[in-house]
Amino acid sequence: MIEQQLSTALTELVGIKHPVVQTGMGWVAGPRLVSGTANAGGLGILASATMTYEELEKAILEVKGRTTAPFGVNLRADAGDAPQRVDLLIKHGVKVASFALAPKKELIAKLKDHGIVVMPSVGAPRHAEKVAGWGADAVMIQGGEGGGHTGSVPTSLLLPTVLDAVDIPVVAAGGFFDGRGLAAALAYGAAGIGMGTRFLLTRDSAVPDEVKKLYLSHDVNGTVVTAKVDGMPHRMLRTKLVEELEETAAVRRLGPTVRRTLEFKKMSGLSWPQLLKDGRAMKRESDRSWSQMMLAANTPMMLKAGLVEGDTSAGVLASGQVVGVLDDLPSCEELIDRVVTEAAAALRRTHSALV
Numbered sequence: 001m002i003e004q005q006l007s008t009a010l011t012e013l014v015g016i017k018h019p020v021v022q023t024g025m026g027w028v029a030g031p032r033l034v035s036g037t038a039n040a041g042g043l044g045i046l047a048s049a050t051m052t053y054e055e056l057e058k059a060i061l062e063v064k065g066r067t068t069a070p071f072g073v074n075l076r077a078d079a080g081d082a083p084q085r086v087d088l089l090i091k092h093g094v095k096v097a098s099f100a101l102a103p104k105k106e107l108i109a110k111l112k113d114h115g116i117v118v119m120p121s122v123g124a125p126r127h128a129e130k131v132a133g134w135g136a137d138a139v140m141i142q143g144g145e146g147g148g149h150t151g152s153v154p155t156s157l158l159l160p161t162v163l164d165a166v167d168i169p170v171v172a173a174g175g176f177f178d179g180r181g182l183a184a185a186l187a188y189g190a191a192g193i194g195m196g197t198r199f200l201l202t203r204d205s206a207v208p209d210e211v212k213k214l215y216l217s218h219d220v221n222g223t224v225v226t227a228k229v230d231g232m233p234h235r236m237l238r239t240k241l242v243e244e245l246e247e248t249a250a251v252r253r254l255g256p257t258v259r260r261t262l263e264f265k266k267m268s269g270l271s272w273p274q275l276l277k278d279g280r281a282m283k284r285e286s287d288r289s290w291s292q293m294m295l296a297a298n299t300p301m302m303l304k305a306g307l308v309e310g311d312t313s314a315g316v317l318a319s320g321q322v323v324g325v326l327d328d329l330p331s332c333e334e335l336i337d338r339v340v341t342e343a344a345a346a347l348r349r350t351h352s353a354l355v
Contacts, residue, residue, distance in 0.1 A: 001041050002337045005344040006182075009169040010043075010191035013137060014096060014117055015070050017041030018340045019192030020182065021140070021171055022199040022332070024074025024098055025148070025318070026050045026300065027307040028207060029199075031059050035066035036204035036332035041340075043192075044332075045072040045098055050300050053081060053088070060092050072096030072119070077103040090114045098140065100149075102127065105134040112137070121173075123151045123158075125165035132166040139166065140194050143174030147197050147320035150174070150225065150235045163189045177322040179342020186347065197320040204332045208310035211317065212329060214239075220324030229316055230299040237317040 004017045011019050020042040022033065029047040037044030046063060048056045056073070063071055075085050077099045086107055089097055097103075097111050099120040108118050112135055119138040122128045128139045141162050143155025151158075155174040163170055172185040173194030185193045199205065201212055215237065224238045228245040236242060299316075306315025330338070 001039070001333055002340060004041070005340055006186070006347075008186065008191045010138065010171060013169060013191075014043055016043050018336055019171075019186070020336050020339055021045065021173070021192060021194040023140075023173060023194045023196040024048075024072070024100075025196050025200060027303050028196075028205060029074070030206055031062035031066060032206055033199060033202070033204050033332070034071050035063050036202070037199065037336070038063070038067040038069035038071045040331075040333040040336040041069070042332070042336050043070065043072060043096065045074050045096065047074050048085065049074065049076045049079075049100070050304070053084060056085060057088055057092075060088070060094060064092065070095035072098050072117075074098045074100065075103070077101040077107070077120075082107065086110060089116060102131050102134075108135045119171070122162065123153075125161045128162045128166045128170070132168050136168065138169040138171060138191065140171040140173055142194070143172075144225075144235075145321045146174030147223070147235050147323075148318040149232055151233070159185070159188050159190060174320065175322060177326060179339045179344075180346055182339055182343035183346035183350070186343070187350065196318075197322050198326065198335065199332065200319075201323075201326055201329055202332055202335055203329050207307050211306060211310050211312065214312060215317065215319060215323050216327060216329075218319075218323050220321060222324055223319050223321055229302060234299075234316075235319065235321070237319045237323070239312060239317065241313060242316060 006019055008019045018041040022029065022037040022042060022044045024045040024047040026047045026049050029045060034044030034046045046059055051059060073089055073094050075082060075097060078101055094116060096117045096119055102120055111118050117137045119140055120131045120136055121140045121142060122131065131139060141158050142150060143158045144150050144152050145155055155172055159172045169191035171192045171194050172190040176193040176195050177198045182193050200207055201215055218237055222238050223235050224242060225233050225235045226242060226246055227233055302316045303318060305311045306317045
């Protein structure tokens, strides 16, 4: 691991060497990837939305067994057991709590009272202002280039508007894969960058090798944003399955949707009342229709089929647009060393242009 070359508000806030975050990707961001990122000096974030409470505790303990460096856990703010999961982070001294949706003010306060950094993800300046007003320590933004659930505003426009809206550290995600991107984000005023697809395509990622090869075979036009999987805009690899979903009528998708809902219920260990309670909370937070909520049950199982089981004929593969410019599988350490070294060199070149 290289020595620290860039000091930002993020590195100081979290206690990491490098302003690089590995995002909490469901089924991908497990203990091996998180600890690999942490040991390389970045911030690894464990994805917990697809884990039961017991699985999450086991994963936290495994990360702690692999590294002494700070790491984070991504939580679903609308989950029925979110308060219990927060207690779990407190119990095990996790450094960062990240959220895909805005956590309640009370949860933010409780985490901060125990010294845990709170970093929600936001998609608009008004969302950043809200969580900052509730006490969030930092925010992460993801521009439309990013994989998974995404918006339509590109990072180059979303980042400056959020930076103008809040005075807490902002981490930029969506479209980053190298040191030039990190340098650009820092020049905008960001405190660091988040990368998902780039970390998925490392040797430390547990995604099956054949699936990684499929990712690397796609060009810059190899992703598509569709709402046919779970009712919300979702960027993923353009595959035969996705093309079929795009063309299939809603009534023909109903049967597989119900089947995967039952599979997710069994996997998660949730009771029907809890599943319905979480569904109502998600609907309230995201303003989805009930038909969209039915489709939302597809996501965990279809992602698992592709990213864990390697079944690309039955699974979807979330991906950012950067997949089209990637051609290797470095370790987390090699990746972070390369990104930071390139960024420092780019910033020095920029500095030399001043008169």
